[in-house]
Amino acid sequence: MVEQETLHPFELAGLGEAPFRFVTVRKNVYSAAPGHQQPGGTCQYCSQGIMYECVIRSSDGKEFVVGQDCVMKLDRADNRLVSQVKRAKLQIERERREAIRAEKYRLQEITREAEMNRQREANGGLTDWEVAAKQKAAERAAGRKQWIAKNEWLYRVLEAGYRSSFIEGMLDSLECGPVSELPERAIAILQDIYAKSHGRRGSKAYAAAEAEFESKVENEG
Ligand SMILES: [Zn+2]
Numbered sequence: 001m002v003e004q005e006t007l008h009p010f011e012l013a014g015l016g017e018a019p020f021r022f023v024t025v026r027k028n029v030y031s032a033a034p035g036h037q038q039p040g041g042t043c044q045y046c047s048q049g050i051m052y053e054c055v056i057r058s059s060d061g062k063e064f065v066v067g068q069d070c071v072m073k074l075d076r077a078d079n080r081l082v083s084q085v086k087r088a089k090l091q092i093e094r095e096r097r098e099a100i101r102a103e104k105y106r107l108q109e110i111t112r113e114a115e116m117n118r119q120r121e122a123n124g125g126l127t128d129w130e131v132a133a134k135q136k137a138a139e140r141a142a143g144r145k146q147w148i149a150k151n152e153w154l155y156r157v158l159e160a161g162y163r164s165s166f167i168e169g170m171l172d173s174l175e176c177g178p179v180s181e182l183p184e185r186a187i188a189i190l191q192d193i194y195a196k197s198h199g200r201r202g203s204k205a206y207a208a209a210e211a212e213f214e215s216k217v218e219n220e221g
Contacts, residue, residue: 009077010066013045016058022084023055023063025092043067052092054085144175153216154179154190157197178220187217 008018029051030040039049043066050067057063071085119127126134148155151174158167158174170190173182179190191213192201199205 009074010045010056010058015044015056015064015066016062017060018078019059020078020081021057021059022081022088023057025068025085025088026053026055027051027092028053041065041067043070045070052089054088056081147175147177150220151175151179154194154213157194158190161193161197179217180220 008020010016010020011018028039028041029037031037037051039051041050041053042048043050044064045066046069048067048069050065052068053065054068054071055063055065056071068085068089071081074082116127123131155171155174158171161167166186166189170182170186179187182190191210194213195201195206195209198209
């Protein structure tokens with residue numbers, strides 16, 4: 001009979017009446033000992049042990065489990081069931097990868113935290129990064145002190161006078177480096193300010209201070 005040829009393989013196997021509906025895929029693992037895993041389910045179509053059970057329901061309400069391989073073998077006999085199980089497999093694969101990623105991240109965090117604790121223990125409460133930052137800040141402060149001392153002759157004059165934003169900027173610069181590294185135009189202005197702090201423009205005192213400024217800047221370093 002023609003109808004016999006079109007019977008669904010699951011129906012032929014006595015699992016129920018077609019059409020069949022996909023319910024879910026679930027993992028069924030049997031563990032005889034810690035770390036040991038083996039399939040905990042049995043395919044009701046081929047009787048093989050299976051770890052992933054595809055739960056299927058027949059149209060007359062019989063629910064049974066088969067392996068993914070047996071669903072895939074249905075091929076054109078039940079395209080819909082095949083694609084549903086394929087999708088479910090992809091979803092399981094995604095979830096598995098996500099779980100692996102999460103676990104890897106968790107272990108990295110534990111390792112990182114242990115390393116931070118090791119550093120804090122070794123450095124009296126600070127991480128290596130914090131130690132380095134503290135050292136850098138100290139070096140910067142020491143450097144600033146050094147430059148303020150070196151440039152003190154000019155620094156004091158500027159500090160005592162009118163504090164325009166230009167002067168504030170110059171004071172900042174004098175805390176970080178030599179006068180000779182300032183822009184030429186700025187050096188000329190500072191020279192004038194310095195000389196004027198000694199005497200009126202055109203006076204002997206002014207000229208002397210101007211010369212003194214030049215020689216100090218030339219002999220910096
Ligand atoms: Zn099977």
